[in-house]
Amino acid sequence: MIERLKELCGISGVSGDEDKTAEYIIRQIGGKASVTRDNLGNLLVFRKGRNRPKHKIMICAHMDEVGFIITGVTADGMLRFAPVGGIDPRVVIGRAVIVGAAGFPGVIGTKAIHLQTDAERGSVPAIDTLYIDIGAQSQEDALSHIAPGDRASFCPDFLAFGDGMLKSKAIDDRAGCAILLELIDSDLEYDMHFAFTVQEEIGLRGARAASYSISPDMAIVVETTTAADIAGVEEDKQVCRLGAGPVVSFMDRSTIYDKKLYTLAFAAAKEIGIPCQTKTMIAGGNDSGAVHVSTGGVRTAAISIPCRYLHSPSCVIKIIDMEQTKMLVEKMMEKMAEI
Amino acid sequence: MDCKELLFGLTDTDGVSGSEENAGAFALSQLRQYTQDAYIDSFGNVIGRIGVHSKEKPTLLFDAHIDEIGMIVTFIDEKGFLKVGNCGGLDRRLLLAQEVCIHGQKMVPGIVCSKPPHLLNEEEKKKAPELSEIAIDTGYSKAQLEGLVSPGDRITFSGTNRELLNGRVSGKSFDDRSGVAAILMALDLLQGERELPFNLTVLFSSQEEVGERGAHIAAYDIAPDYAVAVDVSFGYTSDSPEDKCGKIAGGPMIGISASLNRSMSDRLIALAKEKAIPYQLEIMPELSGTNADVIAVTRGGVRVVTLSIPLRYMHTPIELLALSDIENTANLLSIYAKEGINHD
Numbered sequence: 153m154i155e156r157l158k159e160l161c162g163i164s165g166v167s168g169d170e171d172k173t174a175e176y177i178i179r180q181i182g183g184k185a186s187v188t189r190d191n192l193g194n195l196l197v198f199r200k201g202r203n204r205p206k207h208k209i210m211i212c213a214h215m216d217e218v219g220f221i222i223t224g225v226t227a228d229g230m231l232r233f234a235p236v237g238g239i240d241p242r243v244v245i246g247r248a249v250i251v252g253a254a255g256f257p258g259v260i261g262t263k264a265i266h267l268q269t270d271a272e273r274g275s276v277p278a279i280d281t282l283y284i285d286i287g288a289q290s291q292e293d294a295l296s297h298i299a300p301g302d303r304a305s306f307c308p309d310f311l312a313f314g315d316g317m318l319k320s321k322a323i324d325d326r327a328g329c330a331i332l333l334e335l336i337d338s339d340l341e342y343d344m345h346f347a348f349t350v351q352e353e354i355g356l357r358g359a360r361a362a363s364y365s366i367s368p369d370m371a372i373v374v375e376t377t378t379a380a381d382i383a384g385v386e387e388d389k390q391v392c393r394l395g396a397g398p399v400v401s402f403m404d405r406s407t408i409y410d411k412k413l414y415t416l417a418f419a420a421a422k423e424i425g426i427p428c429q430t431k432t433m434i435a436g437g438n439d440s441g442a443v444h445v446s447t448g449g450v451r452t453a454a455i456s457i458p459c460r461y462l463h464s465p466s467c468v469i470k471i472i473d474m475e476q477t478k479m480l481v482e483k484m485m486e487k488m489a490e491i
Numbered sequence: 492m493d494c495k496e497l498l499f500g501l502t503d504t505d506g507v508s509g510s511e512e513n514a515g516a517f518a519l520s521q522l523r524q525y526t527q528d529a530y531i532d533s534f535g536n537v538i539g540r541i542g543v544h545s546k547e548k549p550t551l552l553f554d555a556h557i558d559e560i561g562m563i564v565t566f567i568d569e570k571g572f573l574k575v576g577n578c579g580g581l582d583r584r585l586l587l588a589q590e591v592c593i594h595g596q597k598m599v600p601g602i603v604c605s606k607p608p609h610l611l612n613e614e615e616k617k618k619a620p621e622l623s624e625i626a627i628d629t630g631y632s633k634a635q636l637e638g639l640v641s642p643g644d645r646i647t648f649s650g651t652n653r654e655l656l657n658g659r660v661s662g663k664s665f666d667d668r669s670g671v672a673a674i675l676m677a678l679d680l681l682q683g684e685r686e687l688p689f690n691l692t693v694l695f696s697s698q699e700e701v702g703e704r705g706a707h708i709a710a711y712d713i714a715p716d717y718a719v720a721v722d723v724s725f726g727y728t729s730d731s732p733e734d735k736c737g738k739i740a741g742g743p744m745i746g747i748s749a750s751l752n753r754s755m756s757d758r759l760i761a762l763a764k765e766k767a768i769p770y771q772l773e774i775m776p777e778l779s780g781t782n783a784d785v786i787a788v789t790r791g792g793v794r795v796v797t798l799s800i801p802l803r804y805m806h807t808p809i810e811l812l813a814l815s816d817i818e819n820t821a822n823l824l825s826i827y828a829k830e831g832i833n834h835d
Contacts, residue, residue, distance in 0.1 A: 228729060240608045242616070246585025246807045248653055248661065257653045259661045259811060261804030263731040265582040266780075274619050276584055281730070285803065285811060287655030289740075297656065309590060309651065313600040314630015319590065382604040383572035383626030389610055435609045460628065464588035466602045468628065 153334050153478065154318070154471060156180065158310045160326035164250055166219030166303035167236050170350045173215040173329070177348055180333050185346070194362040195348035201340035205489030210345045210368035210450075211335065211481065212359060212439050213328030213375070214352035217321065218463045220304040222251065222284070225295055229288030231258065233304060235279055237353030242276050243464040249284060252302035258286040306465035316471045317394075323467035325352065327457050328374040331478045338482070342489040352439050356406065359439035363446035370413070370451045370488050373440045374481055376469065377401070377431060377456035391435065392458040394470040397427030398477040399456040403434050406441025413453040413488065420483040426476040429458075453488075455481050492679045494672065494814045494821075495660060497521070499652045501668035505594055507561030507645035508578040508701045511535040513594075514557050514664075518671055518695045525678040535697035536709040541678060544690035551689035551831065552715035552793075553677065553824060554706055554782050555670030555722065556699030559663070560806050562625075562646040564593065571636055572604065573627040575646060579700030580806055584619040589808065590649040591627060595640035600649065601627040648808035658814045659739065665810040669800050669817050670721035671695050676821035681828055688832050689717070699782055706782035710789040717755065717794045719827065720783035721820060724773055724799035726812065734774075737801035740813035742769030743820040746797030750778050750787060755796035755831075762826050768819050773799055798823065 165173035170193050177195055181187055185199035195215070218237030225231055231251065235244075244260055251258050260282055265273065284304060288294035306321035313319060332346050345366045349358035363371065381393040392399045400417040401409055421428035444452040457477045460468040500521075506514025515537050522529045522539045529539030537557060544550075560579030567573055573593070587605035592598055604626040608616060627646070629636065650663025674693055681687070692713050697705030699722075710718070724744050727736035737744040745759045763770040778784045783795040800820055803811040 226729065230729065238608075240587075240605070240616075242584075242619075243588040243605060246582070246589065246804070246809055248651065248809055257655055257661070259653070259655075259804065259809035261728070261807055261809055261811070262584075263728055264725055264803075264805035265580050266805065267725060267731055267735060268582075273582075273584070276617050276619055283729075285655070285661075285728075287657050287659035287661075287811070289657055293656070307651070309649075311590065311600055314628075315632065315635055317630035319600075319602060378607045378609070380607050380610060382606070382628060383568060383570065383574075384604070384624060385606060385610065391607075433609075435607075461588045461602060461605050462607065464605060466588045466590055468602055468630070470630075 153330050156333055157327055157330040160329055161310050161320040161322045162308045164305040165215055165217055166305050167216040167351045167354045169303045170215045177329060181336055185336055190361060190365060192358050192361045193350040194358045196362060196365060197336065197346040199336050199340055199344050199346065201342040201344060203342050205342035207369035207489060209485060209488055210347055210363065210366045210371040211332060212347045212349060212371055212373045212443060213332050214325045214349045214439055215329060216350055216353050217305060218353050222298060222300050222302045222304060224300055225291050227291050229290045229294040230283035230285055231294060232283055238463055240463060241279050244279060244282060247465055248307045249304040250307055251284060251286060251304045252298045256286050256297055258284040260284055317468055318471060319466050319468050321465045321467065323459060323469055324376040324462050327376055327469060327474055331374050331481060334478055335482060341486050344485060349439055356439050356442035359442040363443045363450060367447050368450055371443045372481055372484055373438050373443060373452065373454045375438045375454055375456040376459035376462060378436055378462045379458035379460050382460060391433045392429050392431050394458050394460065394473060396429045397473060398480045399429055399431050399458050401431045401454045404437050405435060406437025407444050407452065409453060410451040413451055416487055417453055417455065417484055420487050421480055424479055424483050426479055492676055494676060494817050497675060498669060498672045501671055502652060502662050502664045505647045506558050507647055508558040508698045510645040511557050511697045518557055521675050522693060532709065534705055534708050536705045537695035538709060539693045541691040541693060542687050548688060548690050549716035550692060551828060552692050552694055552713055552718040553674045554694040554696055554718060554720045555674050556667045556782060557671060557695040558697050558700050560700050564640060564642050564644045566642060567633055567636060569633055571629065571631050571633040575625055575627060577622055582806055583622055585807055586625055587620065591646050592649045593640050593644055593646050595644045596638060599629050599640055601629040604628050650808035659811060660814060661809050661811040663808045665802055665812055666723045666805055669723060669812055673721055673817045673820040673824060677824035680821060680825035684829065687828055689828060691828055696782055703782050703785040707785045710786040714790055715793050718786045720781045720795060720797045722781040722797065722799055723802035723805060726801035726803040728803055737771045737773060739801050739803065740815050741771045741801060742816060743823055744771045744773035744799040744801060746773045746775060746779055746799065748775035748779055750784060751796050752794035755794055758831055759796060759823060759827060762830060763823055766826055768822050
């Protein structure tokens, strides 16, 4: 699963440009399930199990990642860009990025600290004042390599470190995709629908179409969620913690989750002997927001891997949390099928 | 000698100010290709005498600093997060969520903590963090860090060397390993030369980023008559003042300033013209902000000049330069070593 996560994080797949991620997932599924790609680019996967469930269940993870889109090129060959998805402007400068389908490396810098005024040194520059430098000598030179509309992503720089930690860009939500692939690989008790969605980061757009097409009775959204268990954050503001198991949400900015499924998830965790936590702050949102109001309503649970520095080039998760999240989703699928 | 390979070799090592052992050892191994008379002094300076030295000849010093900016561990909190101080001029606007490397008992990767935006108010979102607010997440508990990381350990950016278009490269610590590379390449070009008109000495100096301290000490020991400080200077970007910048791939920047020896500047300009080496001028009103400032006032005084490699995004993990500027700097240095004496 970790090897797959590494490969998935290595792919550039900024919202609206998920083809390479989708192609990888299709290859990984091989002949194990039926796969269709819808008009938006969602992958809709049906995997036969040993039995038919009492309810139609959809398991969902998004393929896209936050990044940038090239909006123009300056006279001296620098690329202007805009963020795609919620990127914190504080984690943009001083980074390397990969631009366009050919994957040109570029860097985002500003004038040197020596040339900054005191006010400039203390403030974060707005993203629209920045540019990407790919080493082009002129506008013409730059345009011979890239075009406006090309996406740029952070560099993967996948790293295993510390006490079982992983770091890369796009762990949100390639970790969810990797878990779904593992489940598709496994011997399933019940028939299951899986949706690998597009454009989550710009407003849960893929999930809207996918949940209409699949039209499930119940759904599990497999995600990563903000963990703020870091230096300088008081305990009540930490949202969730690494190493404390999967995160089951009762409410966020997109969804008030199904109470019975919420309770069921904690019972399922107890049954398989893994820790489980909830999100202690009403913040963020995920594909559930689109899924639970789809068609005549879908009973939805969100099960997430706690992740530090979400939407930055350095998302950090703990391997055991990811493994236990997979275990919990697996158990929940069965329990939900039997309700 | 491959410029890129040499530069990347030099920048793959670490050498935050005051802890230049690894970078110094690598530079020394390179320097030993050109002289056996090379050593590291007790202050971390790498020093080598090139060719035959004699009392009759003036001594010429080529200096580039071996240290790089970085951080230093000051405290480990109860959860294992590291608090830090800066070594050199750190741009704190780009620290959050950066990957770093802590050089403890072994190399320990870490990520600079970044609070999620929903925990910040509007003002905090626009503010660069104070260094006192910076903490590093190693993924280890305090107990696990025991014997692995201690206060005083240095921290570098985990800059990956990257090749961009048009022979331009990007990475960490090009300031001033590119200067070290230029001097080593100049020595390569001088191989097989008969006796030079100078006693040529090379210095890869420590602690430049915290106040030019290594060069202060080494220049006293070396006692040069002439010195060229090879460092980086600002490469033009559209948000920078044009008059303070050189153009990337425009050739080395020859310094002219009140504190530099004008006849050395002029000699470099004349030699660059004569040999058709591209160059640019770097006009600085007073001090140069390089080791030239301290070398000049060593002992009874030293004639100094600066030769700078234009570099964008100085003091970041993504410093950017053109390899051709290092090569042209090496060319000009080697020619100066052969023909630099002007009997003024």
